[in-house]
Amino acid sequence: MSEDLWHGRYLDGRVPVPSPTTVRLGPMSLTISVDGQEREWAYHEIRQTQGFSPNEPVRLEYGDEPAESLAIDDHGFLTAINEAGWAPQGRFDRPDLRRLKFFLSAMGLVIAIGTTAMLYVTALPLLADYVSRHIPIEWEERLGDTVSETLAPTGARVSDPACLEPMQEIVERLTAAIPDCPYTIRLAVVENDVVNAFAAPGGYVVVFTGLIDQAETPEEVAGVLAHELQHILQRHGTRAVVRELATGVVIAAISSGADGLETLLGAATQLTGLSYQRGDEDDADREGMDLLARAGIDGSGMIAFFEKLEGQAPDTPRFVSYLSTHPPTEDRIARLNSLRSASYITRPLLDESRWNALKSACR
């Protein structure tokens, strides 16, 4: 084996023209023959700089800058030098271990992705819950201000007191029943035929005139408001935003570079598309029903409104938005019925003439 001659190209480090050369393995060094002259390269001072994969030639360097170098196309050279056993272990790449190394690095990648996925599925939601519970209310208010200003711009809001005052009265009946409410509840009515209502973090409640138009009693409006107020009090929207951002940060961390940044910015722009988790909806229903009871408002209004939604085809344009965030399934309605406590005294919300005045003003 040591008598084998290998063919390569030699550069002395000064003249950029390679010379054809032959290389022989010896016990202490490589013997390199160039133009009839022999050079000895001691194994322990040779550095392999290329040739760790089959598609590039093996390149070795020797000495200080400007270093001499040697290129050999045949990777059999590496096998031979390792099998001869003269060179220090690990100084030259071992082609026979490449598959193993590839396998190990692939496994490493799989494990890294798996760990990240587990982090995302288990740790991240917990972290988001923790963070969202500890975000200062002033931050939530700034967030909610941005969200509500985007989804309900000032120019689209109803300013007629004949609409806003009785609506505000319904909100106040509810907030009066929230002990130590940490938020200032701000109501906006948007002039829009779409049946919709939503809450934004920090105390913002937005109701579309389309929803008021569909309601047959003030108790129905109060039912929707009680539900939305719970999204604020339970910080569902804030948590959705934190999760969205945290996901973006994790994706940015794994994918790094421009793609990651895009993802992060994408997550930030989705702040307005607040979507709650199914469990959040159940919580808002249950706590909302409880709030109605404490405020002395008949909970059957809330049920009546969801039943009305249930009767709508899911693609009815006016209803599509609220239906997609609040699917009025049979389960939901059955649960609402079981949550409604029959044993409390209700007080009327608005009398018929005031309700009718509200309906005609909120258009």
Ligand SMILES: [Zn+2]
């Ligand atoms: Zn909801």
